[in-house]
Amino acid sequence: AHADAQGISYPDDSKRPLTDKGLRQAKNLAKLLEKQDIQLDYLFSSPYTRAAQTAEPLTQRLAKGRYIQYIDTLTQASYAQLLAELKEWLGSSDTNLALVGHEPYLSELASILLSKRSTGISIHFKKAGMLILHGSIEPGEMTLDAYLPHSWYKHFLA
Secondary structure, eight states: OOBOOSBTTBSSGGGOOBOHHHHHHHHHHHHHHHHTTOOBSEEEEOSSHHHHHHHGGGGGGBOTTOOOEEOGGGGSSOHHHHHHHHHHHHTTOOOOEEEEOOTTHHHHHHHHHHHSSTTSSOOOOOTTOEEEEEEOSSTTOEEEEEEEOHHHHHHHHO
């Protein structure tokens, strides 16, 4: 979701918080999941403040007894390492999961999952956008079900 600008106020980029607009975007995303009755089995987030604040409202859609898992690999372009970590968490079960991270990393990860290459498919996440994929969490093994930018689904919630 929309965060404060980088600069002198936040010399440590990982500490930048969401703006009021960003907090509304995150709440809207949670409302969309609720309205569509989407339950999450897992919620993984970058530990950066802005990602954690985006993920927090989504916890209401987590399966009972589950909580946000903060993983550092959502802050870097180590796609193979992230996929290996996710496979350890998920095993071979069919699950609904959400990843909350940063750009351009998430767009590149989506491209890898869809086409095996970070530049195979041009996906540009907008703030608080939602990409729905299904399939095996392997490069080139997922299929795109939907991409919902916040500018679209916020009207759906009104």
